[in-house]
Structure formats: C-alpha cells, structure tokens
Amino acid sequence: MKNKTAKQISIKKRLIISIVSITTLLILLSWIFIFNQTKHEIKEVYDARLSQSAKILALTMPNIMKTSIHKQAALYEYWFDTMQKMTTNDSTETKLGHPYEKNFIFQFYEENQLVFKSPNAPKKALSKINTAGFGVFEVDNEQWRYFQLKIPNDAQENIYILVAEKQAIRDEVITEIALSTSLPQLLLIPALFFITLFLVNKFLSPITELQKAVALRNINHLEPLVISHPTIELHPLIMQLNYLLEQLNKAWEREKRFTRTAAHELKTPLAILRLNAENALKTDNLTEQRSDLNNIITSINRTDRLIQQLLMHSRIEGQHNIESSTINITSVLRDVIAELVPLALQQHQQISLHPIEHCQIKGNATLLAILFTNLIDNAIRYSGEASNITIEMQTRNTSESNELQILIIDDGEKIQDNIRDRIFEKFFRANSGKGDGAGLGMSIANDIVKHHHGKLQLQEYNKQNKNVFIISLPYDAL
Missing domain, CATH: 1.10.287 (Helix Hairpins)
Incomplete structure (x- = not known):
C-alpha cells in the first residue's frame, strides 16, 4: 500500500484566515445588533418628536383660533409655496424653511370637522376620529406615521390635532443614521485583514x-x-x-x-x-x-x-550517554584476567589480583571490561618476560569525594617521563617496535574512564621503578 504524502499546511495562512474570519463574524453580529438597536432608538426619537410637535401645535391652536382661519391657512400656504419656489432640490435650505417639510403634515379637527391643516395635507380625515395615539395610514399608496392628540377644553368639545410624516422618508433617514453609526465597524474588516497580515508577518518573521x-x-x-x-x-x-x-x-x-x-x-x-x-x-x-x-x-x-x-x-x-547499571567490579576484573592469562603465560608472567570482595559501582560493564583489557594487555605486552603484574583495589575517602582506586602495577622497564606525558594521546606509539596497534589503546582507556566521571593516571609506584596505572572511579552514588 502506497503511503500518501500528507498535504502541507501553512500556519501563517491558517492563522490569518482564522483571526480575520472569527473577528469578521463577531463584527457582523455586533453590526447587526447595533444597526437594529440604532434604528429602534431613532424610531423612538422620531415618535417622540411627532408627539412633541402635536403638543406644541395644540398649545398654539387657541391663539390661531382667535384670528381668521382662512388668513392663517393662506399665510401658511404662502410660506409653503414660496419656499418651494426658492428651492432647486430637496436639500436646499431657504429663509422660510426646508423643502423636507412636504414630508410632514398636520390636521386640526373640531367636532369631527377639519378646521385647519398644512397646505400639503389631504382634506379628508387621515385617521379614525376621536382616537388618540400613534398609528399608520396610507394615502395614494404611501404610508404615513402619525400621532393624534385630544386637546382638553372647558366646553368638553371633541378637539383633535394630528401630526404625521411620510413613512418612506422616515425609514430612509432612520436607515441612513443607523448606517452612519454602525458603518465604521464594517470598515474595520478590511483594515483588520491588513493589520493582521502585517502583524502575523512581523511576529512570525523569526x-x-x-x-x-x-x-x-x-x-x-x-x-x-x-x-x-x-x-x-x-x-x-x-x-x-x-x-x-x-x-x-x-x-x-x-x-x-x-x-x-x-x-x-x-x-x-x-x-x-x-x-x-x-x-x-x-x-x-x-x-x-x-x-x-x-x-x-x-x-x-x-x-x-x-x-x-x-x-x-x-x-x-x-558515546555520550552510556547505559549504566550496578555491576560487581571485582567480577569484571576476574573475567578480564582469566581471558588474558594465556597471553601472560606465553611470556612466563604472573598476574595477581588483590580484590575488594563484592565491590559494586555504577557503570557500563562492557566498557569497563575494555578498559581493564587494554591496560592489562598493555602491561603484558610491554613489561617483558617473567615480569609480575599486580592489580590492587582500594578505596580512598575524602571530605570531597569517595573513590574506588584500581592500580595496575608491573615491574617492567620504567616508562620515561617524555613518554608518560604523551601516553594518552591518540595515535601515539611509545614502542613501535613491539606494538602492533594504532596507538589508540591508552586513548580508548582514558575516554572510558572519563565517561564514568573518573580519572586515569600513569605514575611511578612508590619509587620502586615500577609502572602503575591508577584508575579512580566514584562510588558514592551507588
């Protein structure tokens, strides 16, 4: 079955799309809420203006009734017609008012009779007589929002005043105001995209x-x-x-x-x-x-x-992190000596071990066996015939550390100081005539000791012209 390569994804692209999409959704939901709420609030303000206009007219009607109704109507009609002639479009202001006034009308009834009205208002009653409050009526396929108010009087007569405005203009104005209030939020969407793109590119640049x-x-x-x-x-x-x-x-x-x-x-x-x-x-x-x-x-x-x-x-x-376990170091030494004894017997050499029984340390048994093999084999090869090779184990405790020391001693020819200083160097061969290696045995031994956090030294043994390799290994962490 063939393995299909997984499609690569772009973290940057997904981050930008996710941020912009979620924020856009939240902005749209917020915009819808604000738009509807604004329309509702503006509608209430407009209704309040209608009722207030009706009350103001109601308070002025007694003064109007003291004069000739016909004169008042003619004066109002003169103002209205003159204003219409002075304007070129619906947005032109004049000294006599604004052409938008044609979208507003009022009527005054007394005992079910139309007494006074605005020039652009129809002559027939626009609502149910003797009914107060808000409502909607239709004239010539156009809807009007009105408010009708009953005027209290001493004669207990049925006197009403009606104020109305064209519903289409009202809705248009309400929508424009609501849009102008909430539209900036919609403009945030493209701005948010570019800002997000800039910030993501900047912060992901590392x-x-x-x-x-x-x-x-x-x-x-x-x-x-x-x-x-x-x-x-x-x-x-x-x-x-x-x-x-x-x-x-x-x-x-x-x-x-x-x-x-x-x-x-x-x-x-x-x-x-x-x-x-x-x-x-x-x-x-x-x-x-x-x-x-x-x-x-x-x-x-x-x-x-x-x-x-x-x-x-x-x-x-x-090697960096060697696998360690608790090992019996004495057993490892005995196994190594047993393998090398035949080589020592060929040169009539004697190998002796002075152990510390059941001595356990933390380390890698395979690497430690290589360490002991290299050092003891080196003593067998270079100490000469009929020499004595001794392995001693001892502990050395100080206030700073606890060490297990393993001494490999031979009574062969003393190693000169110039050789002793370089013996742990890689590829250094002190006895090229006798050896058959690459000069790596001592370097390998030194590296193994370092991996076990120990120390390997070559010294002269007790001024007896004997060579001794001292292996110091920590054992306090067992």
Whole structure:
C-alpha cells in the first residue's frame, strides 16, 4: 500500500484566515445588533418628536383660533409655496424653511370637522376620529406615521390635532443614521485583514528567518543557527537544533578522521602483506615460503588488531550517554584476567589480583571490561618476560569525594617521563617496535574512564621503578 504524502499546511495562512474570519463574524453580529438597536432608538426619537410637535401645535391652536382661519391657512400656504419656489432640490435650505417639510403634515379637527391643516395635507380625515395615539395610514399608496392628540377644553368639545410624516422618508433617514453609526465597524474588516497580515508577518518573521537559516545548512556547513530576533517560543527549538547540528558536526568530523586514520594506518600493514605475498610467489624454497606465509599471518593479526582498535575508538568517541547499571567490579576484573592469562603465560608472567570482595559501582560493564583489557594487555605486552603484574583495589575517602582506586602495577622497564606525558594521546606509539596497534589503546582507556566521571593516571609506584596505572572511579552514588 502506497503511503500518501500528507498535504502541507501553512500556519501563517491558517492563522490569518482564522483571526480575520472569527473577528469578521463577531463584527457582523455586533453590526447587526447595533444597526437594529440604532434604528429602534431613532424610531423612538422620531415618535417622540411627532408627539412633541402635536403638543406644541395644540398649545398654539387657541391663539390661531382667535384670528381668521382662512388668513392663517393662506399665510401658511404662502410660506409653503414660496419656499418651494426658492428651492432647486430637496436639500436646499431657504429663509422660510426646508423643502423636507412636504414630508410632514398636520390636521386640526373640531367636532369631527377639519378646521385647519398644512397646505400639503389631504382634506379628508387621515385617521379614525376621536382616537388618540400613534398609528399608520396610507394615502395614494404611501404610508404615513402619525400621532393624534385630544386637546382638553372647558366646553368638553371633541378637539383633535394630528401630526404625521411620510413613512418612506422616515425609514430612509432612520436607515441612513443607523448606517452612519454602525458603518465604521464594517470598515474595520478590511483594515483588520491588513493589520493582521502585517502583524502575523512581523511576529512570525523569526520562523521565516529560522527556515532560511536551516535551509543553508549542509554537511559542509553545520555552524550553529543564529536568529537576529530570537523569541521565547523558538529558543528551545533553536537550542535543540544547534545541539543536533553540533552532534552531527562531531559525528561527521569523527567519520572523516576515522577514514583518514584508517587509510593512513592500514597503508603500511597492507604494503607488508603485499611484499610478503610477492616474496612467497617468487621463491621456490619451501623454508622461505613458510617464513613469508608466517609473516603474512602475523601481518593479518596485526591488521586485525589495528582495525579493532580503530572501530573501538570510533565507538567510544561517539558515546555520550552510556547505559549504566550496578555491576560487581571485582567480577569484571576476574573475567578480564582469566581471558588474558594465556597471553601472560606465553611470556612466563604472573598476574595477581588483590580484590575488594563484592565491590559494586555504577557503570557500563562492557566498557569497563575494555578498559581493564587494554591496560592489562598493555602491561603484558610491554613489561617483558617473567615480569609480575599486580592489580590492587582500594578505596580512598575524602571530605570531597569517595573513590574506588584500581592500580595496575608491573615491574617492567620504567616508562620515561617524555613518554608518560604523551601516553594518552591518540595515535601515539611509545614502542613501535613491539606494538602492533594504532596507538589508540591508552586513548580508548582514558575516554572510558572519563565517561564514568573518573580519572586515569600513569605514575611511578612508590619509587620502586615500577609502572602503575591508577584508575579512580566514584562510588558514592551507588
């Protein structure tokens, strides 16, 4: 079954769309609420103006009734007609008023008879006589909103005044006012989009910068990532990436170093193998052939040991967090000595162990076995025939630390000071004539001790011209 590549998503795009969409929805809901609420409030204000106009007219009607109604109507009609002639459109103001007055009318009734009205008002009654309050009527397919008020009088007559305005104009004005009040919120939507786009691009710029910095890294360019504007959120990621780059760079350097070292160190053994093989092919003397073949086996063994040392060095050098467990260090030493005794017997050497029974430390048994093997094998190879090799275990307790010390002592030829100072260097071979390795045994041993937070030293033993390797390992954390 083929694995389908998951579709890539853009965090930036999703963030912008989500923020703008949610905010737009909230703005629209808010706008609808404000628009309707504004219309409702303005409608109430307009209704209040109608009722107030009716009351003001009602208070002035007694004075109007004292004069000729016809004169008053003629005067009002003169004002209205003159104003209409003075205007060119519905928005032109004049000294006599505003043309929008044609959208407002009033009527005055006395005992069910129309007594007085505005010039543009119809002559018929626009509402039910003797009915007070708000209502809507229709004239010539146009709706009007009205308010009719009964005027109290001493004669107990039915006197009413009606004030009305055209519903279409009223709705238009109410809608315009409501829109002008809430429209700025709609303008926030495009502004919000551009502001969100700007802020997201600005605040996510460190991610873009990090992306570009990572894209520049390759096997030949593994420098740490540096961001000009680091953020708290990206800091752990950058630290981890830099840690991985550092480990990758070290691994790559180890790889190159191992390749160069292997090529250099294997060149001589292979040349010797080739020379011995060529000599064996050229001669018909069985004794010389046997000698050449023995030399080939010796060279193969030496090459095998060299390769093992190179691989072990590469493995130890690449270790960072070793797996630890509680181990019996005495048992590890006994197992190593048992494996190396045959090699010591070939040179008539004696190996003795002065143990601390049931001594347990925290460490890696495999690496510690390699450590002891390298040091004891080194003593067997270089201390000479009939020498004595002693392994002592002792504890050393101070106010600062508790240490387990393992001393590997041999009575071979004393190691000179100039060699002692360099013995733990990589590829340093003090006895190139006797050794068959790459000069990595002591370096490997030193690295293993460091991985166990210990210390490895080479000293002269009690001024007795004996060589002693002292391994100090902490054991207080057991």
